[in-house]
Amino acid sequence: MSTFTTSRRIVLALTLSLFAAGAIAQAQPAAKSEFVPEVGQSGKDVVWVPTAQGLVDRMLDMAKLTAKDIHYDLGSGDGRTVITAARRGATAYGVEYNPDMVELSRRNAAKEKLAGKVTFIHGDIFETDFSKATVITLFLLPELNVKLRPKILAMAPGTRVVSNSFTMGDWKSDETQTAKGDCTSYCTAYMWIVPAKVEGVWKSGNEEIKLAQEFQMLQGSHNSGGKLSNIQNGRLRGDEISFSTGSARYAGKVSGDRIEGTVTAGGKTSPWVATRSK
Ligand SMILES: C[S@@+](CC[C@H](N)C(=O)[O-])C[C@H]1O[C@@H](n2cnc3c(N)ncnc32)[C@H](O)[C@@H]1O
Known part of the structure; x- marks a missing residue:
């Protein structure tokens, strides 16, 4: 065999092997690059903007979150609020519509020893049952907060709801705080405490108390043996009720149709004990 033929064979063999290698490379799926979120990326009802860690901490402080709490972050983004709540010992859930963000949250949580403490639910906040929550955090929009409001108001008295930057329509917050430090935008948090339902007529001995309720605020009248006065400074903080009539100050705990407290x-x-008659 001539040298020429041998070199042609070598070139042909090399060409074929390179072609085969290329074909194999093409047949292999490209390694999936890790999803990197972008601030402002669209979400179902609101875009993703993360809460600064300083405000996350402040929001959970405002809620007085403890290891006994069940926390839900509705629209949980990269999972930072859920992970922070779980680090404090709470059982924490995130509900997020974007599947890439759900996966990212799970990866972020996996980097910490939080097994059994965090769950990321891929779903729509308007279709997910969060009724077992004792603490809810939100960073949505005012109209979305108002849309969630009926479900929130139906929750157990004392449930704390903390929202980054956005209010809840005409339900005034119980507390407002602003974070500094790493927080340069969206730094104010509002907190509401789900009030007990006390509207109605209450009796205590010869006293009759009529209460009208708007969220945590109370108005009404007090009738003591025919002596009528208005309810003043009436309000609820979860199941804790307080109001004044004339110079008497009432404070107590509501449990269904019963209030036990002091005057x-x-x-x-x-x-002082009162029971609801209507
Ligand atoms: C402003 S970001 C807040 C993220 C996170 N809570 C935080 O504070 O860092 C709102 C998040 O809600 C998600 N979202 C929007 N509409 C949603 C819906 N209907 N159900 C579930 N998640 C939703 C978005 O994808 C986004 O991640």
Whole structure:
């Protein structure tokens, strides 16, 4: 065999092997690059903007979140609020519509020892049952907060709801705080405490108390043996009720159709119990 023929064979063999290698390379799926979120990327009802860690911490402080709490972040983004709540020992859930963000949250949580403490649900906040939550965090929009409001108001009295930057329509917040430090935009948080439902007529001995309720605010009248006065400074903080009539100050705990507490008048504090008659 001539040298020429041999070299042609070598070139042909090399060409074929390179072609085969290329074909194999093409047949292999390209390694999937890890999803990197972009601030402002579209979401179902609201874009993704992360809450600064300083405000996340502040929001959970405002809620007085403890290891006994069940926390839900509705629209959980990269999972930072859920992970922070779980680090504090709470059982924490995130609900997020974007599947890439759900996967990212799970990866972020996996980097910490939070097994059994965090769950990321791929779903729509308007179709997910979050009724077992004792603490809810939100960073949505005012109209989305208002849309969630009926479900929130139906939750157990004392449930704390903390929203980054956006209010809840005419339900005024119980507390507002602003974070500094790493927070340069969207730094104010509002907190609401789901109030007990106390509207109606309450009896205590010869006293009759009529209460009208708008969220946590109370108005009404007090009738003590025919002596009528208005309810003043009436409000609820979860299941804790307080109001004044004339110079008497009432404070108690609501449990369904019963209030147990105290009345303070003329410098003397006495036990006080009322039951709802209507
Ligand atoms: C402003 S970001 C807040 C993210 C996170 N809560 C935080 O504070 O860092 C809102 C998130 O809600 C998600 N989202 C929008 N509409 C949603 C819906 N209907 N159900 C579930 N998630 C939704 C978006 O994809 C986005 O990640």
